[in-house]
Amino acid sequence: MILSGWESVFFWVFSIAAILAGLLTVMARNAVHSALFLISSLVSVAALFVLLGAEFIAGVQILVYVGGVMVLFLFVIMLVNVGAEEEGRAPIFNRPAQVSVSLVFVALLAGVLVMYAIPKGYGALKERDKISAQQVSSARESQQRSLPPGATGVSRVTKETERVGNKLYTFASLPFEIASVLLLVAIIGSVMLARTLKQEIASDDVDPEVLKPASMSTATESKEAVG
Amino acid sequence: MLLMFFQEAGRVSTALESVKHPDLSKFLVISAILFIIGIAGVLTRRNLLVIFMSIELILNAANLNFIAFSRYLQDTGRGDALAGQVFTVFIIVVAAAEAAIGLGIVIALYRNRETIWVDDIDLMKW
Numbered sequence: 001m002i003l004s005g006w007e008s009v010f011f012w013v014f015s016i017a018a019i020l021a022g023l024l025t026v027m028a029r030n031a032v033h034s035a036l037f038l039i040s041s042l043v044s045v046a047a048l049f050v051l052l053g054a055e056f057i058a059g060v061q062i063l064v065y066v067g068g069v070m071v072l073f074l075f076v077i078m079l080v081n082v083g084a085e086e087e088g089r090a091p092i093f094n095r096p097a098q099v100s101v102s103l104v105f106v107a108l109l110a111g112v113l114v115m116y117a118i119p120k121g122y123g124a125l126k127e128r129d130k131i132s133a134q135q136v137s138s139a140r141e142s143q144q145r146s147l148p149p150g151a152t153g154v155s156r157v158t159k160e161t162e163r164v165g166n167k168l169y170t171f172a173s174l175p176f177e178i179a180s181v182l183l184l185v186a187i188i189g190s191v192m193l194a195r196t197l198k199q200e201i202a203s204d205d206v207d208p209e210v211l212k213p214a215s216m217s218t219a220t221e222s223k224e225a226v227g
Numbered sequence: 228m229l230l231m232f233f234q235e236a237g238r239v240s241t242a243l244e245s246v247k248h249p250d251l252s253k254f255l256v257i258s259a260i261l262f263i264i265g266i267a268g269v270l271t272r273r274n275l276l277v278i279f280m281s282i283e284l285i286l287n288a289a290n291l292n293f294i295a296f297s298r299y300l301q302d303t304g305r306g307d308a309l310a311g312q313v314f315t316v317f318i319i320v321v322a323a324a325e326a327a328i329g330l331g332i333v334i335a336l337y338r339n340r341e342t343i344w345v346d347d348i349d350l351m352k353w
Contacts, residue, residue, distance in 0.1 A: 002250045011249045015257040022261050022284055026268035031276050038280045045261075045287050048254070052298040057315050061290070064319050069283065069326045076330045077276055080337040093271045094346060102270035106263055113259045122252040129303045136302045167309045168316065179320045186324035193331030196338065 002136055003051065011051055018044035029092055031077045039070050056161040254295035262288035275336075275343040279329050286322045290315045 003011055021041035028034040042065045049058035093099050147156040168176055245253070261284060268281030297311030337343055340350075 002248050004248050008247055008249050011253070012246075015253075019257065019260050019264070022264040025280055025284060026264055026272065026277070031274060034277050034280055038283060041261075041284065042287060045291055048257070048291060049294050052254070052294050053301070054294045054297065054312055054315075057290070057294060057312055057319075060316065060319055061287075064323055065283070065287075069323055072326060072330055073276065073280065076333055079334065080276075080343055090273075090344075092273065094273050099271045103267065106267045106270065109266065110259070110263045113263070114256055118252055118255045118259065122250075122255065125251075129305060131303055139302065163309055164312050164316075167313050171307075171310070172313045172317075175317060179317055182324050183320065186327045190327040190331035193328070193335050 004137070007051055010047070014044045014047040014051070017041075018048065027092075032074065035070060035073050035077060038073075039066050042066055042070070053158075053160065055158065056164050251295055251299045255292065258288045258291040258295070261285075261291065273344045273346060275333055275345055275348075278345065279326065279333075283322060283326070286318055290318055293318070 018041050021037045021044060024037040025034050025041060028037060042061060046058040046061040049055075049061060144156055147158060149155070150157050265281045265283075265285035265288060268284065269278050272278055272281065293311040293315045297308055300306045300311070301308035333343060336348065340348065342348065
């Protein structure tokens, strides 16, 4: 896969934006700023997905991550507001010794990955596959030409989403079902975790014998609070 | 001396060429950098919510890697091109489930301990 022309310009713009926004996510003092920078990083990565020809994944990324997960994050940040870190009274990073050791580890990881592992692995891959830029671009061109044109006539309508859907329901149908069970478990689990003891007592789906000690302890607590 | 200059110029021109035509390895480098920023965030921050966000960053770097290899396989025709995209869908599903459960835990923790700083949460330490 070799990009060229405007594609490479957009590649550099969005990749640098993703990395800068990622850095600011980790370094921002205010958790809300951090969440907003993470949103911009996710949108930049979605743009890179579009460059790679995965339009469906880019759409899912924006709908699920930005529209769902990050909104949930913002809600929770606003529920548990921590003033001390934002106002500069508390350090945002952990103790200096641990931070420096972990940064050394991370720098080592970065050095080995970027300087050694990726160039060597990619060199071996190129050696094995031996594809030239012209070959790839001509294959892509002919593939593009076989697609039907869009309504405006400027772009082509891809079959990418259809193919991903086919794959999802044939090759990956069992993992798909498992993912649905996982989501159900996540829904029930998060409802159970977020429920308070008082709400559990108020609902009548729990065995009263189980609740007796719990309700007694809350009663004594409230009595203590009054007294 | 002149030879060295020409070699250096050749190296610069190939570097410029790879900047003009980014290939698979550039995508891998970008995703590695995002992954490492995420790891650094998990290891150094004290705020539990920012640690969760760094985990999202790590998962997103893995997604970028999957999609880049999917496109590479599509271009070379050596293997199943769409498997990477299917994997990415599952990673997004798992990330959403993880965020829901994790934020539920954060809420329960804040209700009981009034803190979300990871070095104050030491209930299970002895």
